Amino acid sequence: xxxxxxxxxxxxxxxxxxxxxxxxxxxxxxxxxxxxxxxxxxxxxxxxxxxxxxxxxxxxxxxxxxxxxxxxxxxxxxxxxxxxxxxxxxxxxxxxxxxxxxxxxxxxxxxxxxxxxxxxxxxxxxxxxxxxxxxxxxxxxxxxxxxxxxxxxxxxxxxxxxxxxxxxxxxxxxxxxxxxxxxxxxxxxxxxxxxxxxxxxxxxxxxxxxxxxxxxxxxxxxxxxxxxxxxxxxxxxxxxxxxxxxxxxxxxxxxxxxxxxxxxxxxxxxxxxxxxxxxxxxxxxxxxxxxxxxxxxxxxxxxxxxxxxxxxxxxxxxxxxxxxxxxxxxxxxxxxxxxxxxxxxxxxxxxxxxxxxxxxxxxxxxxxxxxxxxxxxxxxxxxxxxxxxxxxxxxxxxxxx
Amino acid sequence: xxxxxxxxxxxxxxxxxxxxxxxxxxxxxxxxxxxxxxxxxxxxxxxxxxxxxxxxxxxxxxxxxxxxxxxxxxxxxxxxxxxxxxxxxxxxxxxxxxxxxxxxxxxxxxxxxxxxxxxxxxxxxxxxxxxxxxxxxxxxxxxxxxxxxxxxxxxxxxxxxxxxxxxxxxxxxxxxxxxxxxxxxxxxxxxxxxxxxxxxxxxxxxxxxxxxxxxxxxxxxxxxxxxxxxxxxxxxxxxxxxxxxxxxxxxxxxxxxxxxxxxxxxxxxxxxxxxxxxxxxxxxxxxxx
Numbered sequence: 001x002x003x004x005x006x007x008x009x010x011x012x013x014x015x016x017x018x019x020x021x022x023x024x025x026x027x028x029x030x031x032x033x034x035x036x037x038x039x040x041x042x043x044x045x046x047x048x049x050x051x052x053x054x055x056x057x058x059x060x061x062x063x064x065x066x067x068x069x070x071x072x073x074x075x076x077x078x079x080x081x082x083x084x085x086x087x088x089x090x091x092x093x094x095x096x097x098x099x100x101x102x103x104x105x106x107x108x109x110x111x112x113x114x115x116x117x118x119x120x121x122x123x124x125x126x127x128x129x130x131x132x133x134x135x136x137x138x139x140x141x142x143x144x145x146x147x148x149x150x151x152x153x154x155x156x157x158x159x160x161x162x163x164x165x166x167x168x169x170x171x172x173x174x175x176x177x178x179x180x181x182x183x184x185x186x187x188x189x190x191x192x193x194x195x196x197x198x199x200x201x202x203x204x205x206x207x208x209x210x211x212x213x214x215x216x217x218x219x220x221x222x223x224x225x226x227x228x229x230x231x232x233x234x235x236x237x238x239x240x241x242x243x244x245x246x247x248x249x250x251x252x253x254x255x256x257x258x259x260x261x262x263x264x265x266x267x268x269x270x271x272x273x274x275x276x277x278x279x280x281x282x283x284x285x286x287x288x289x290x291x292x293x294x295x296x297x298x299x300x301x302x303x304x305x306x307x308x309x310x311x312x313x314x315x316x317x318x319x320x321x322x323x324x325x326x327x328x329x330x331x332x333x334x335x336x337x338x339x340x341x342x343x344x345x346x347x348x349x350x351x352x353x354x355x356x357x358x359x360x361x362x363x364x365x366x367x368x369x370x371x372x373x374x375x376x377x378x379x380x381x382x383x384x385x386x387x388x389x390x391x392x393x394x395x396x397x398x399x400x401x
Numbered sequence: 402x403x404x405x406x407x408x409x410x411x412x413x414x415x416x417x418x419x420x421x422x423x424x425x426x427x428x429x430x431x432x433x434x435x436x437x438x439x440x441x442x443x444x445x446x447x448x449x450x451x452x453x454x455x456x457x458x459x460x461x462x463x464x465x466x467x468x469x470x471x472x473x474x475x476x477x478x479x480x481x482x483x484x485x486x487x488x489x490x491x492x493x494x495x496x497x498x499x500x501x502x503x504x505x506x507x508x509x510x511x512x513x514x515x516x517x518x519x520x521x522x523x524x525x526x527x528x529x530x531x532x533x534x535x536x537x538x539x540x541x542x543x544x545x546x547x548x549x550x551x552x553x554x555x556x557x558x559x560x561x562x563x564x565x566x567x568x569x570x571x572x573x574x575x576x577x578x579x580x581x582x583x584x585x586x587x588x589x590x591x592x593x594x595x596x597x598x599x600x601x602x603x604x605x606x607x608x609x610x611x612x613x614x615x616x617x618x619x620x621x622x623x624x625x626x627x628x629x630x631x632x633x634x635x636x637x638x639x640x641x642x643x644x645x646x647x648x649x650x651x652x653x654x655x656x657x658x659x660x661x662x663x664x665x666x667x668x669x670x671x672x673x674x675x676x677x678x679x680x681x682x683x684x685x686x687x688x689x690x
Contacts, residue, residue, distance in 0.1 A: 010496075010529035020526070027514040311510040314471065315571075316499020316527035318492045394471040398506070399462070 012321060021328035023308075024301050025336070032333055035297035038290025039337030039377065040344065043370040045283030047345025050366035053276050055349055059358030061266065067142040067200050069262040070237050074228040074248045077255045085255035086224045091248040092134075095228060098247060100236035105140040106225035107207070108132040110215050112185030114161070114208040116171050120183070126170040130184055131207045131226075132215035133162070140229040141201035148176040148193030155192060156211020159184070159218055162193040166205040184208060185219040200261040201229065290337060291377040298330050298385035302392075309389055310397030323390035330382020331375055338374025342367045418483070419579045419610050420445040420468060425477035427463050437463040438474070439633040445579065445612060450605040452621035453614045455630030461614050462583070464630070468612070469502055469581050470494040482578045499527040503572030505582035509564045511556040517543065517567050518552040524571040535574075542570040546600060562593035569600065579610045586620060598623055 012020070025032040074095070079085045088094075096104040112130040113122065135151055138144050149155075150162055161184060163173060171182060173191060180191045189210065198204045215221035228248065232240040241260065246253040302309070309322055317325075346362055353360045420443070427438040437460045445451055455461045466472035467479055470486045479486045482501055486494050498504075503524070511520050521539035522532070530538070543549055546566040556564055565585060572580050582601070586594030598620060605611055605625075613624060621627045629637035 010527070012526075013529075013531070015532060016526060019532075023512070023514070027512075307508070307510055308512070311504075311506075312527070313495070314469065314498060314502075314504045314506075315524060316495050316497075318495040318527075320492070321495075321527060395466045398471070398510075 012324065017324065017328055020312075020325045021332050024305075024329045025332060028301075031297060032336070035293045036290075036333050036337030036340065038293040039287065039334050039374055040290070040341040042283050042285075042287030042290045043338045043341025043374060044344035044348065045286055045341075046280060046373075047342050047362065047366045047370050048348040049276050049279040049283060051345060051349030051360075051362045052352055054361040054363050054366075055353040055358045056356070058361045059353070059356060062359065063199060064262050064265050067262070068231070068234070069260075070232050070234045071140070071142060071200050071261055072230045072232065072237065072241055072244060073201070073259050073261060074230065074244055075257045075259070076226050077257045079252075079255055085249075085252065087226065087228065087256065088249055088251075089223055089225070091225055092228055094247050094250075095230055095244065098232075098240055098243060100233040100240055101230055102233065103136065103140045103231040104228060105134045105137045106228045107134070107137065107204070107209070108212065108215065108221060108224055109226045110185070110210075110219045110221040112215075112219040112221075114167070114171070114185075114189075115183040118183045126167075127206060128167050128170060129207050130161075130215075130219065131204075131209055132212040132221055132223075133207075133209040134212065137204070137209070137229065138195060140231055141198050141204055143196050143198035143201065143204065146194045146196045148191070150193050151209065151211050157213045157217070158211075159187060159189040159214060160192050160210065161189040162195065162209045163191060164195050164205040164207045164209070165197040167208050168194040170206075182208070184210070187218060199265065203227070287373065287377060291334070291381045294330055294333050294337075294378060295381035295385065297333065298326060298382050299388075301329070302326060302385045302389045305389075306392065306397045309392055310394050310399075313394035314398065319390040322392075323386045326386035326389045327379065327382045330385065331378035334374040334378025334381065335371070338371050341374075342370055345370070417447045418444050419447050419449075419481070420612070421478075421480040422464075422468070423478045423480070425467060425474040425479060427460075427467060427472070428475045437633055438467070440477070441633075441635055443628065443635065443638075445610065447578075447610050448605075448608055449610055449612075449626060450601065450624050451612045451626045451628060452624040453612065453628045453630060454616065454618055454621035456616060458632075459630040460633040461616075461630050463633075465581060465583050465614050469504060470497055495527070499525075499529075500575060501578040503575065503577035503580040505565070505568050505572045505580060505585050507584040507587040509556070509561075509568045509588070511564055511567055513555060513557050516553045516555060517548065517559070520556065520567055521570045521574055524574040528575055530575075538574050539570070542574040543567070545573065545604075546570045560593070561589050562596055565589060565593075565597050566600065569597075569604075573604070573609065579612060580604075582611060582613045584615055585613060586615070586617070594620070 074087070074091070076085050076087055092104045092106045095101060108131060110130045110132060113125040114128050114130050115122075115124070133151065135153065135156060138150055145162075146165065148162070151160065161182060163171065168174070173180065173182075173194070176191060176194065181188045182191060183189075189208075195204065210219070212221075212223065216223055230240065230244065237260070241258060244258045245256040248258075249256045312322060312325075346367070349362060350360045422441050422443045425438055425441045426436065429435045429437060441460075441464065453461050453464060463472070467474050470479065470481065474487060477487075481497055484497065486497060489497065512523070515523075518536060518539050521542055522535035524542075525535045525538065540549070540552055543552055546569050548563060548566050548570065551559065551563070556567060559567065565588075569580075569582075569585075572582075585601070586597050589597060601611055601613065613620070615621055627637070627639045628635055
């Protein structure tokens with residue numbers, strides 16, 4: 001007699017596990033698709049939200065790169081008594097003597113207001129400022145003309161104005177016509193051009209720009225610059241940043257503000273993603289609902305497939321074999337949904353980013369995290385049904401018909 | 402294990418006990434407790450074809466559960482090929498079922514989405530046999546039950562008799578020590594049922610140990626050995642006494658079997674009985690069923 005040999009229990013081969021786990025999906029395709037749909041929607045929402053915000057960030061950063069990260073602005077600060085300080089008139093020419101500086105342009109705020117016509121009440125100034133501007137300002141500030149012409153040496157002496165993008169809109173001037181004029185500081189100014197929106201220098205958007213000589217002659221402007229736009233060699237930007245204050249106003253360097261607008265924009269781009277938490281929350285709720293759908297499908301599946309469970313036990317399946325089969329089926333359902341969701345989220349991001357001319361950026365955390373989350377969700381959703389299936393006595397499973 | 406190992410067998414290998422029940426009782430813990438088996442002792446030897454027959458409630462299904470290690474006795478021992486199943490863990494008895502027991506059920510339990518070949522191959526899924534090898538063995542098993550031409554059909558495309566043949570092939574694929582058939586003809590018409598019985602006889606002639614559970618005395622009468630159950634006890638056994646004598650053990654399995662297989666079958670369905678070689682009869686049986 002051989003006596004009591006303890007038979008060795010074998011684990012299912014991975015390929016066999018795949019076969020038994022896909023039985024439910026293969027035999028009940030519609031039900032599997034519907035229960036995976038919830039997961040798919042949740043994952044698609046998460047991937048699309050993260051992908052879109054990353055792509056829009058990438059788009060903004062690319063735009064900043066195109067406009068140049070070498071722009072520095074010098075603005076008037078406050079005196080130690082809290083009054084608005086003034087930059088010396090010589091500041092631009094002193095700054096232009098710094099070696100790596102390639103361009104210096106300036107604006108000066110006047111006290112004048114701009115209106116569509118003299119009939120507009122003075123209080124309706126639309127938040128527009130009238131600024132004296134130097135002759136190469138648009139290029140230095142990272143914008144350009146949308147229509148018409150900018151100021152030149154001749155028109156800078158005459159009552160001629162160029163409008164920032166927002167200023168043109170608020171004054172109701174959509175395009176330049178011959179003889180187009182606005183009421184600035186108590187007299188007519190002819191409009192010769194409209195600028196494009198300036199990403200790096202948004203303050204120019206709401207400005208009505210006139211020449212320095214014209215501002216002094218017609219608007220009682222003192223000629224002091226209020227903002228100086230400085231372009232420097234990209235590699236030397238930090239060094240220039242360091243000496244800019246002292247160069248612009250050697251007598252009171254502390255009354256000068258120096259900033260790098262591109263840095264502020266980068267920070268703003270990063271901060272934008274915080275606004276996405278609402279959508280991420282919605283995606284998480286969709287995932288939760290999807291998980292409940294998978295769990296529900298699995299519970300029903302276990303009830304329906306009692307004869308199959310009994311048969312498998314009769315064919316030699318252990319409780320562990322049954323447990324892993326149903327657990328793997330739940331994970332498979334969730335992963336199928338997750339894969340569809342990742343694909344849909346990526347597609348949505350790609351389509352939207354293409355229409356916006358952004359580069360397509362899907363953060364690894366979005367697709368890999370979404371995928372890992374579905375495996376976890378499948379495991380959690382399938383756990384209880386799998387345990388119930390494994391606990392079912394084979395006799396009850398087989399003779400329950 | 403068995404006290405009578407000295408018993409002379411007809412072929413020398415035919416006398417080893419495959420299944421032994423020793424004073425087995427089973428009480429279900431309901432209120433009031435139901436006692437389904439009251440001290441059953443039974444030995445099935447290699448190469449036997451045995452019918453367990455009894456009316457509903459006689460305990461034969463419970464007996465099947467215990468013999469198939471799907472359930473455990475309340476007291477007593479169940480030994481399969483000398484291994485004491487009542488002392489084993491759940492994992493160990495599962496392994497025992499995977500390698501040494503084949504089941505045939507009244508309701509066939511075939512997977513409708515899978516081909517006949519894959520259904521049969523699943524019989525070795527939990528024995529750890531690789532997929533390719535399972536399919537090869539499944540094709541062999543199917544041709545041995547006369548379905549070698551329908552390997553890639555779905556169960557839904559088959560007749561009831563053919564489906565039961567598929568189920569029998571699935572039970573046979575792992576060359577189990579014993580095949581337990583629970584009312585194998587219960588869902589079939591009479592003629593088809595006879596062809597299934599003819600198939601079981603043919604398998605028995607090739608040395609397979611088969612135990613058939615049925616309520617149908619006519620079916621049981623066709624089989625070499627009959628064990629009658631009533632009210633949780635064995636009331637008659639054609640191989641009596643229960644502690645089997647060498648002669649009794651040998652005779653039903655050898656001398657009686659061909660005669661028993663031939664004679665009743667002739668009375669009922671000459672076509673099926675005339676050719677116990679299964680390949681010919683299932684086709685005709687299937688057309689009739």
